Amino acid sequence: MTSLRSGKRRFALSGTLRERFMLRFATVAVLAVLLVAGAWVSELRSSIERTERQKLESELDILSEALTPLILQSHFSAVYSSLRSLQTGNRRWTRVVLNAPDGRQLYPLSAVPAATGDHMVPISRDIMFDGRRIATIEITSDYAPTYHAAMRQFRTIFGFMTLACVVGVAFTLVGIDRVVVRPIMLLSSAARRLSRGDYEAELPRMTRDEIGTLTYGFARMRERIHLNEERLIAARDEARHNAEVKSRFLATMSHEIRTPLNGIIPIAQLLLETDLEEPQRELVNTIVDSGHALRSVIDDILDIAKLDEGKLAIRPRPFDLSRTLGSLHAMFAVTADQRGLTLTVQIDPSVIPRVTGDEDRLRQVLLNLVGNALKFTNSGGIHVTVEPASPKPMLRFSVRDTGIGISEDDRPKVFQRFEQVDNRSNREFQGTGLGLPICKALVEAMEGAIWVESDLGIGSTFVFELPMPPSDPEALPARPAEIPNETDPEGLRVLVVDDNKVNRKIASAILSRMGHFPAVSEDAEDALDRMQMEFFDAVLMDVHMPGMDGLEATRRIRGMGGTLGETWIIGFTASAFDDDVARCREAGMNGFLAKPLARDKLRAELRRCARAMARDLPPASPRPDVPPAPGP
Secondary structure: OHHHHHHHHHHHHHOOHHHHHHHHHHHHHHHHHHHHHHHHHHHHHHHHHHHHHHHHHHHHHHHHHHHHHHHHOOOHHHHHHHHHHHHHHOOOEEEEEEEOOOOOEEEOOOOOOOOOOOOEEEEEEEEEEOOEEEEEEEEEEEOHHHHHHHHHHHHHHHHHHHHHHHHHHHHHHHHHHHHHHHHHHHHHHHHHHHHOOOOOOOOOOOOOOHHHHHHHHHHHHHHHHHHHHHHHHHHHHHHHHHHHHHHHHHHHHHHHHHHHHHOOHHHHHHHHOOOOOHHHHHHHHHHHHHHHHHHHHHHHHHHHHHHHOOOOOOOOEEEEHHHHHHHHHHHHHHHHHHOOOEEEEEEOOOOOOEEEEOHHHHHHHHHHHHHHHHHOOOOOEEEEEEEEOOOOOEEEEEEEEOOOOOOOOOHHHOOOOOOOOOOOOOOOOOOOOOHHHHHHHHHHHOOOEEEEEEEOOOEEEEEEEEEOOEOOHHHOOOOOOOOOOOOOOOOOEEEEEOOOHHHHHHHHHHHHHOOOEEEEEOOHHHHHHHHHHOEOOEEEEEOOOOOOOHHHHHHHHHHHOHHHHOOEEEEEEOOOOHHHHHHHHHHOOOEEEEOOOOHHHHHHHHHHHHHHHHOOOOOOOOOOOOOEOOOO
16 A cells, blocks of 8 residues: 555656656757757867868968969068968958078068967968978968858758757657547546446547557456456355355254254153163163264254354453363263273463453364264273463363374365265264364364374374463453252243244153243243233243244333343244344343253253342242243
């Protein structure tokens, strides 16, 4: 930008193209005229001087022959008279001196001063007879009259020449202006308007010279730019349309796949709480594991969609790194122990545990890497370490396993989408090939880098570095205060609003097992009518319902005011995009749950509701004029 501005300043100082042409042509013309005039004057003076010298030499030859007899006869009076007569008749001769061999001055009889002036030609000649010098004559001629007459003629010619030069320069400038300057100015104006998206600017007339070639090239370029712009606009609109279609498709498929999953995983988990024989328990565990695997695939696909659409937000905030890694260890410790593997987590003592970063995205990366390590490790263990990296405040996270390892040829594939190191149809370890690409995208979104170090048959180490500066301990979010029944709140009256019968049954069964009192409504209108007649501590509100959806129902509840308008509402939907969560928050919902319904997350939301009641925040104590809700 600076160079462009300085270029504009230089252009402004140098003037327009027309002014520069005029200045340069005028300068060249003046210099050419001056050079011609100087050379002509110099040559004119030299030519006159040469002519005068030749003429004077001829005159001396004649004079010497005429004076020789007079000098030999010693008729000096005749010599004197002849020379005086010749000098008087020839005004060019400003000085004539005749000397005898012995140095006596024979003419004139008195001393003669030396001739001075810019146009003098002095010539001296010895007068010889029979090989001896009998006298010396010296004549100085003044050619000033001839020179001045010639200069008058030269000035007249020079004036006409200057006038012709001026006329020629003027005609040349007019021709250049018409042939070069004006077309270039039109091209310049067209280029400026083209930069503003105007494709209708006037162009110079097509000619057969270089300017015509330039104009033709500019016109073709403008046409192609216009055509490419139209194509890009069409492609952009199509891409936006496709992105919208893709988003709607993913949201729909997410909803349609998660909805039946909500009828599989929670029911299977409820079955596990009943008295089952061991073969039956194994079959139900298989159902639960398969459901979780399918939900993981859906989550990976949604994450990829968010990354492609640029909707994956990074939200740095202060958090306790040791607490995050501790929860990671607790999450995988049982699985590792069941498989006979060791799982260790170690933080270097020099690492300050209170850091600033996106805790959720860091946890997601570690969950993927540790889960991957557990899947590909049959013996030994997994070791997670955190240590300082350079430059500060970078931290290096390493997940090392003693699994199957990765060959050197296969390492570049591990971070590519839908790529598997083993692509055989009967490979031992199945997967979508999305986990590691998501890790790479998340790490890079957090301005970090990730790589893998591995030896086939020995194990792999996945390493990533992230900038995580230390945070102020006071900026860490405080732990929620302990209240009675914090671990397992019971006895809450919860209204389940869902148009799907299976979802209503599952949610009611889970709530009943947790010690709560569920009630159900199959649409939003029935829920609003029921809430005006009965009191509920919380509402589990399906977002997508025919007729009035959960968002509109929530807005109407919030608009009712009083205790009813402050009822704790938890959004419940199979669409798990960030936009869905944001819309739920904007509508006034207090929490959000994604299908399939996870008991631990439902319990966490109900704990928040219980804490709100314990702090005398909405919802408050039951209204005395509203009877308690009956069972489902």
